[in-house]
Amino acid sequence: MTSMDVQAADPWAGWRPQPPQPGKGRGPKRALLGVAIAALIVLVFAAAAFAFLVVGDSAGAAGSCGGV
Amino acid sequence: MTTASPTAAGVAQPPVFRTLRRTWLAGTIALSLAAFAAAIALAPAAGDDPGAALGTLLFLGSSVHVASTAWFFTLPEVRGHARTHPGRYIVAPAALVAGTAAAAVAVPYSRFQWALLAFFAWQFFHFQKQNLGMAALAGICQGGGSLSRPERLGIMIAGVGGIAGLLTHPDLLQLGVDARLRPLFPAALAVFAAGAAVGLYGLARRTARPRPFVAVYLISLLFFAPVFAFGTPYPAVAGLTIAHGFQYLLLVGLLSGAPRPGHRPGAGTLALTAIAVLGGIGLAYASHLHGSPDGAARALYGAYLGAVMAHFVVDAGLWRLRDAFPRRLLDAGVPYLLKP
Numbered sequence: 001m002t003s004m005d006v007q008a009a010d011p012w013a014g015w016r017p018q019p020p021q022p023g024k025g026r027g028p029k030r031a032l033l034g035v036a037i038a039a040l041i042v043l044v045f046a047a048a049a050f051a052f053l054v055v056g057d058s059a060g061a062a063g064s065c066g067g068v
Numbered sequence: 069m070t071t072a073s074p075t076a077a078g079v080a081q082p083p084v085f086r087t088l089r090r091t092w093l094a095g096t097i098a099l100s101l102a103a104f105a106a107a108i109a110l111a112p113a114a115g116d117d118p119g120a121a122l123g124t125l126l127f128l129g130s131s132v133h134v135a136s137t138a139w140f141f142t143l144p145e146v147r148g149h150a151r152t153h154p155g156r157y158i159v160a161p162a163a164l165v166a167g168t169a170a171a172a173v174a175v176p177y178s179r180f181q182w183a184l185l186a187f188f189a190w191q192f193f194h195f196q197k198q199n200l201g202m203a204a205l206a207g208i209c210q211g212g213g214s215l216s217r218p219e220r221l222g223i224m225i226a227g228v229g230g231i232a233g234l235l236t237h238p239d240l241l242q243l244g245v246d247a248r249l250r251p252l253f254p255a256a257l258a259v260f261a262a263g264a265a266v267g268l269y270g271l272a273r274r275t276a277r278p279r280p281f282v283a284v285y286l287i288s289l290l291f292f293a294p295v296f297a298f299g300t301p302y303p304a305v306a307g308l309t310i311a312h313g314f315q316y317l318l319l320v321g322l323l324s325g326a327p328r329p330g331h332r333p334g335a336g337t338l339a340l341t342a343i344a345v346l347g348g349i350g351l352a353y354a355s356h357l358h359g360s361p362d363g364a365a366r367a368l369y370g371a372y373l374g375a376v377m378a379h380f381v382v383d384a385g386l387w388r389l390r391d392a393f394p395r396r397l398l399d400a401g402v403p404y405l406l407k408p
């Protein structure tokens with residue numbers, strides 16, 4: 001089985017509605033995706049702000065290679 | 069809402085799909101509009117550096133977004149696909165990096181800048197191809213179907229007009245060359261306006277026009293409007309650069325956050341963040357070496373240009389939805405964008 005086949009076997013299966021099981025909630029699992037998206041936004045911005053202090057502020061309008 | 073919504077095929081969709089679909093639509097619209105607004109509001113006086121805030125947005129929208137493409141190669145299925153299609157994913161990127169590195173050393177920068185006109189034409193064509201894809205995804209995920217022929221044609225004609233506008237006015241790209249084509253700038257504006265008219269005609273003929281789709285479509289169609297509205301580089305061009313990069317980071321961020329069997333939640337997102345930021349720092353550093361008297365430094369600058377072009381080539385393959393592999397890749401990672 002290739003890795004693509006693994007992906008094709010519905011990676012979202014755990015997110016699909018399941019019959020209710022006594023004593024088991026689904027809330028925390030659902031919240032994880034939101035946490036991942038938020039983490040991306042926070043980390044990218046925080047790291048970029050830090051990186052900017054190293055790189056400087058001479059970026060060109062059309063990308064980093066402008067400003068000639 | 070906690071109940072599952074059925075698809076056209078009758079298969080239940082997880083409720084989270086609706087949230088993620090809305091996140092992508094609202095995020096794409098908000099990031100694009102905010103990018104244009106920020107570029108206009110934060111633009112420096114002519115000849116000045118952009119300053120910390122606009123410089124950081126440009127760093128994210130240019131170098132960080134280009135570097136994030138490398139994250140795809142952390143996926144085993146992408147590496148496998150690259151091995152079976154080495155021309156696009158291995159040979160062409162390596163040749164572009166090596167070729168431009170050698171050219172940057174061998175050719176004086178005063179002449180090399182002329183080649184940058186072609187580089188920028190490719191870059192903005194790449195932007196407009198992404199706009200086409202964004203509008204198509206917005207139509208599909210809203211149940212309005214993909215783009216009609218006039219809608220596609222309108223976006224591409226407007227893009228050609230925008231690119232022509234930039235090439236006839238290279239001051240906007242901060243290039244020190246003058247092809248003496250400035251008298252053709254109004255003709256470029258006419259092409260852009262014709263594309264907008266064709267696109268609006270296509271939009272008017274559409275039977276279903278969900279508002280989020282209309283917003284994404286208009287952003288795509290009128291993407292190059294700032295080129296004709298402003299006469300200095302940052303208000304005219306920086307918004308395009310930032311909007312394109314942020315649209316890309318949002319979509320790749322959602323892909324990286326998709327569940328993968330055998331992987332911890334969030335692992336893909338963390339890997340993407342690390343690759344994009346560290347790679348972005350390296351690219352931004354190399355991009356400023358064009359004027360160096362040192363040949364090795366200029367080779368790094370050339371390699372930077374090659375890496376950006378490799379990003380164009382790899383993206384053109386990985387997002388081509390008429391091919392089976394990109395469809396499977398996106399259907400596994402962002403299925404909520406391929407089904408209403």
